[in-house]
Amino acid sequence: MSGHMNLTLKVWRQKNSTTPGKFVTYKADEISPDMSFLEMLDVVNEDLVKKKEDPIHFDHDCREGICGMCSLVINGEPHGPKRATTTCQLHMRSFSDKDTIVIEPWRATAFPVVKDLVTNRSSFDRIQQAGGYVSVGTGGVPDANEIPISKVIADEAMSSATCIGCGACVAACKNASAMLFVSAKISQFALLPQGQPERYARAEAMVLQMDEEGFGGCTNTYACEAQCPKEIKVTNIARMNREFFNAELIKS
Amino acid sequence: MKLDAKIPEGPLAEKWNKHKFDLKLVNPANKRKYDVIVVGTGLAGASAAASLAELGYNVKAFCFQDSPRRAHSIAAQGGINAAKNYPNDGDSVYRLFYDTIKGGDYRSREGNVYRLAEVSVNIIDQCVAQGVPFAREYGGLLDNRSFGGAQVSRTFYAKGQTGQQLLLGAYSALNRQIELGKVKMYTRSEMLDVVVVDGKAQGIITRNLITGQVDTHSGHAVLLCTGGYGNVFYLSTNAMGSNVTAAWRAHKKGAYFANPCYTQIHPTCIPVTGDHQSKLTLMSESLRNDGRVWVPKTLELSQKLQKGELKAKDIKEADRDYYLERKYPSFGNLVPRDVASRNAKQVCDEGRGVGKSGLAVYLDFADSIGRLGQPAVAAKYGNLFDMYQQITDENPYEVPMRIYPAVHYTMGGLWVDYNLMTSLPGLYCLGEANFSDHGANRLGASALMQGLADGYFVIPYTVGDYLANIGPAPIDASRPEFAKAKAEVEEKIKTLLSLNGTRTVDEYHRDLGHIMWEYCGMSRTAEGLQKAKGLIADLRNSFWKDVIVVGENEEVNQSLEKAGRVADFIELGELMVDDALNRSESCGGHFREESQTPEGEALRKDDEFAYVAAWEFKGINMPEALHKEELIFENVKLTQRSYK
Numbered sequence: 001m002s003g004h005m006n007l008t009l010k011v012w013r014q015k016n017s018t019t020p021g022k023f024v025t026y027k028a029d030e031i032s033p034d035m036s037f038l039e040m041l042d043v044v045n046e047d048l049v050k051k052k053e054d055p056i057h058f059d060h061d062c063r064e065g066i067c068g069m070c071s072l073v074i075n076g077e078p079h080g081p082k083r084a085t086t087t088c089q090l091h092m093r094s095f096s097d098k099d100t101i102v103i104e105p106w107r108a109t110a111f112p113v114v115k116d117l118v119t120n121r122s123s124f125d126r127i128q129q130a131g132g133y134v135s136v137g138t139g140g141v142p143d144a145n146e147i148p149i150s151k152v153i154a155d156e157a158m159s160s161a162t163c164i165g166c167g168a169c170v171a172a173c174k175n176a177s178a179m180l181f182v183s184a185k186i187s188q189f190a191l192l193p194q195g196q197p198e199r200y201a202r203a204e205a206m207v208l209q210m211d212e213e214g215f216g217g218c219t220n221t222y223a224c225e226a227q228c229p230k231e232i233k234v235t236n237i238a239r240m241n242r243e244f245f246n247a248e249l250i251k252s
Numbered sequence: 253m254k255l256d257a258k259i260p261e262g263p264l265a266e267k268w269n270k271h272k273f274d275l276k277l278v279n280p281a282n283k284r285k286y287d288v289i290v291v292g293t294g295l296a297g298a299s300a301a302a303s304l305a306e307l308g309y310n311v312k313a314f315c316f317q318d319s320p321r322r323a324h325s326i327a328a329q330g331g332i333n334a335a336k337n338y339p340n341d342g343d344s345v346y347r348l349f350y351d352t353i354k355g356g357d358y359r360s361r362e363g364n365v366y367r368l369a370e371v372s373v374n375i376i377d378q379c380v381a382q383g384v385p386f387a388r389e390y391g392g393l394l395d396n397r398s399f400g401g402a403q404v405s406r407t408f409y410a411k412g413q414t415g416q417q418l419l420l421g422a423y424s425a426l427n428r429q430i431e432l433g434k435v436k437m438y439t440r441s442e443m444l445d446v447v448v449v450d451g452k453a454q455g456i457i458t459r460n461l462i463t464g465q466v467d468t469h470s471g472h473a474v475l476l477c478t479g480g481y482g483n484v485f486y487l488s489t490n491a492m493g494s495n496v497t498a499a500w501r502a503h504k505k506g507a508y509f510a511n512p513c514y515t516q517i518h519p520t521c522i523p524v525t526g527d528h529q530s531k532l533t534l535m536s537e538s539l540r541n542d543g544r545v546w547v548p549k550t551l552e553l554s555q556k557l558q559k560g561e562l563k564a565k566d567i568k569e570a571d572r573d574y575y576l577e578r579k580y581p582s583f584g585n586l587v588p589r590d591v592a593s594r595n596a597k598q599v600c601d602e603g604r605g606v607g608k609s610g611l612a613v614y615l616d617f618a619d620s621i622g623r624l625g626q627p628a629v630a631a632k633y634g635n636l637f638d639m640y641q642q643i644t645d646e647n648p649y650e651v652p653m654r655i656y657p658a659v660h661y662t663m664g665g666l667w668v669d670y671n672l673m674t675s676l677p678g679l680y681c682l683g684e685a686n687f688s689d690h691g692a693n694r695l696g697a698s699a700l701m702q703g704l705a706d707g708y709f710v711i712p713y714t715v716g717d718y719l720a721n722i723g724p725a726p727i728d729a730s731r732p733e734f735a736k737a738k739a740e741v742e743e744k745i746k747t748l749l750s751l752n753g754t755r756t757v758d759e760y761h762r763d764l765g766h767i768m769w770e771y772c773g774m775s776r777t778a779e780g781l782q783k784a785k786g787l788i789a790d791l792r793n794s795f796w797k798d799v800i801v802v803g804e805n806e807e808v809n810q811s812l813e814k815a816g817r818v819a820d821f822i823e824l825g826e827l828m829v830d831d832a833l834n835r836s837e838s839c840g841g842h843f844r845e846e847s848q849t850p851e852g853e854a855l856r857k858d859d860e861f862a863y864v865a866a867w868e869f870k871g872i873n874m875p876e877a878l879h880k881e882e883l884i885f886e887n888v889k890l891t892q893r894s895y896k
Contacts, residue, residue, distance in 0.1 A: 015807070016807065016808070032526055032528060034525045034526060034528075035526075035528050036530070036643075038530070039528050039529070039530050042528070042530055042758075043528060046756055046758060049756045049757075049800055049802055049811060050756060050800070052752075052800065052802055053802065054802055054803055054811075055802070055810065055811060057808055057810055059318060060492060061317060061322055061324070061491040061492055061493045062322075062324060062326065062327045062491040062492075063491070063492060063530065063531045063533075064327050064531075064533055064534075064639070065639065065642075066326055066327050066413065066416055067317075067322045067324070067326050067327065067491065068321070068322060068326075069317060069318065069322045084638075085642060089639070089642045089643070091642070091643070091645070093645060114462060114808060115807070115808040118808065120318070121318060121319065122318070122319070122439065124319070125319050125320075125321075125427070125437075125439075128321075128423070128424070128427045129427040129428075129430050129431040130431065131431075132424055132427060133382070133383075133424035133425060133427055133428045134381065134382050134383045134424070135428060136378075136381045136382060136425075137303075137306040138299075138302070138303040138306060138378060138425070138708045138709070138712065139374070139378075139708075139709075141377045141378055141380075141381035142377065142381065143377055144336070144376045144377045144379075144380040144386075144394055145336075145338060145393050145394055147380075148388075148391065148392025148393055149388055149392050150388075150392055151388045151389065151390050151392065154385050154386070154387070154388040154392075155385075155388075157383075157385040158385040158387075158410060158411060158417075161385050161410075161417060161420065162411075162413060162416070164416075165319070165321055188383065188385065189383055192383050192385065194380070194381055194382070194383045195383055
């Protein structure tokens with residue numbers, strides 16, 4: 001069919017977390033521009049399985065750009081060349097016939113490789129567990145309309161809350177900093193009245209956990225914002241820093 | 253065994269309150285002596301795990317994804333219903349109850365549905381308190397929008413990402429309990445069997461998806477919150493990993509499977525583009541608030557559109573058929589999903605579909621953009637429009653969306669009583685995985701409501717009653733039943749890995765999907781279903797001889813994971829076909845061509861089929877036994893559903 005592409009893939013293959021990995025070259029022929037990037041990999045994997053070879057392992061689930069499970073550094077960019085787009089929503093029309101595409105996992109100490117392109121992002125969960133919540137139990141809460149919240153504030157909180165926890169910000173950062181991810185959650189709660197009682201304790205706990213996990217510091221290159229598939233703004237980081245300093249001030 | 257739904261006696265509005273008082277309690281100091289296993293961490297699982305841990309139980313929670321936040325509830329777009337009546341437009345608990353019963357085509361229990369409507373209001377309060385950023389009006393109060401099957405605005409939403417925000421709320425509550433040490437979280441762990449001791453569920457067998465290790469876990473009760481089985485159709489709006497394995501293995505251990513043939517085909521999805529397609533993408537039903545559905549009036553114009561000789565904007569207003577508005581003037585584009593889907597299929601079958609394949613209808617926003625302006629439309633649906641453009645490379649602000657129905661949700665699931673307990677004592681089932689509240693068709697924005705109702709506000713009460721009855725003595729995991737279940741799981745894995753066939757798991761899955769879509773999809777006939785039965789049986793036999801599963805158990809092995817899930821889907825497919833054959837009436841999403849009104853609407857046979865079909869597994873290659881739970885309607889009158 002016209003418009004189909006023949007591509008060369010250089011894919012990072014690594015058996016497990018303790019075995020060194022390497023790039024392996026594959027051909028991806030007759031690829032339709034309407035395929036998603038992951039569907040292109042499905043086709044390659046189907047061929048590998050037919051040949052009784054181990055398919056390329058990658059994380060993915062919803063394929064709608066919302067679960068945050070898919071990753072992949074494509075030609076050096078987390079989630080590939082298209083802005084504000086997750087890998088699963090990237091379509092092959094973003095590439096051209098005879099392209100060579102380099103595919104790597106997220107690279108960060110705090111995201112060790114599990115197999116091939118699959119990494120362990122449980123450090124993100126542990127940061128959330130350190131304080132990414134409002135301490136209310138089920139039941140006994142006020143009526144939902146009891147506390148009016150300005151639409152501007154609610155919308156701003158929603159913009160921060162829209163983070164999907166994929167880790168592209170870390171993969172994009174030369175320091176492997178997780179500040180965009182952490183600040184998005186801290187901001188959501190710092191903005192909303194429900195988050196006020198634990199505002200500073202939360203900021204402190206989450207930042208400390210972030211450091212403990214081995215993520216780097218922020219040196220304001222804004223690569224995270226540029227690569228974030230949900231367009232989370234670096235202004236969240238400014239807010240997080242303010243929250244963290246205030247937390248320290250209040251303590252002293 | 254006679255099915256006892258345990259619906260409390262008394263007037264509808266008092267049943268739940270009375271029942272809560274009748275349920276036994278576990279005293280606070282004893283709660284820490286009980287272990288509860290929760291499988292799945294979507295809305296139902298995460299909310300249940302968090303709420304039970306808050307009460308003091310020791311919870312072990314499991315998910316196959318790398319984090320509980322990835323569960324597919326995250327992808328729900330449009331909203332969550334609640335009978336708050338904030339807009340002052342005539343809503344009430346009773347109206348939500350009535351709309352849901354009617355929307356489900358009178359195939360659900362009055363008692364369950366009323367309770368769902370009753371606790372819906374608490375859910376919104378709870379989520380707001382957790383910091384869920386619902387959409388608000390300029391005055392600072394919560395905004396509502398309308399959804400299919402209702403004439404009031406009762407749907408709360410967070411842009412087109414309501415599921416995400418609600419799940420992250422439940423995930424945050426779960427995280428708090430993990431931090432406090434009350435929940436032990438097992439990620440990348442797949443449940444492969446339930447352990448039954450002395451007729452009670454007392455544990456599960458899991459496979460660690462990183463190391464391949466098979467483990468046993470014991471608990472006083474087991475909660476399955478493992479979602480729906482729409483992926484039996486291969487192509488669906490479900491996540492790639494969504495599967496029936498936990499529920500199916502429990503079914504084979506004694507939990508009845510209810511109404512498996514009730515599947516929801518969602519009307520507004522992006523049409524299929526080719527054989528490479530791995531999943532289908534939903535466009536939220538909320539779009540039908542402002543989008544108008546149409547196809548050309550004539551075959552001739554449709555053919556020109558299909559060939560690309562004309563574009564949508566070339567079709568004059570007078571030549572367009574806004575068929576939903578024409579046929580259903582009072583609900584218009586907001587008819588329930590089953591009605592909207594069937595009508596889309598009908599116009600496409602007539603040849604009036606659009607797009608290259610002719611298997612699509614238009615969802616047109618030109619009027620709304622003209623009336624409200626593009627920024628207002630973008631504020632409401634921006635992320636959905638972006639997603640559409642991403643996938644189709646067309647700009648829906650300029651050309652109408654093309655949509656077609658796709659498998660989305662399964663109303664069937666494990667049979668549960670009013671306490672959400674399956675027919676296997678000690679085994680509970682919550683959320684989409686159970687069958688309980690949506691009858692034969694689910695209304696939009698009700699799935700999130702049910703998942704959270706079950707997890708936050710039902711199970712914390714009902715599980716206590718069972719636990720109080722069995723007592724807090726520790727579960728003995730050295731009983732031989734645990735080792736036996738583990739050995740069986742390991743044996744099954746070994747068998748799969750030994751199959752050195754010629755066809756891939758995906759090929760089998762795709763074949764199964766074609767059979768199910770063709771014969772057990774939007775419309776069904778006895779003849780087609782009979783044919784499907786034979787085809788699936790052949791497929792099952794072939795699978796166990798000729799499938800390829802590469803690699804080993806002791807590693808990350810996605811090939812092995814998929815093989816186990818598809819094997820279960822094939823068995824489930826056979827049961828769905830049996831159930832669809834048995835139910836020779838049309839109701840909701842189950843449309844039997846033999847049973848329709850002169851206008852082509854679903855024709856129920858209440859005298860024969862006003863029951864829940866609960867199937868009991870009898871052994872491999874044996875027909876399942878059908879148990880009927882009569883549905884008793886004391887409050888609503890069963891009528892032919894009309895949205896005209």
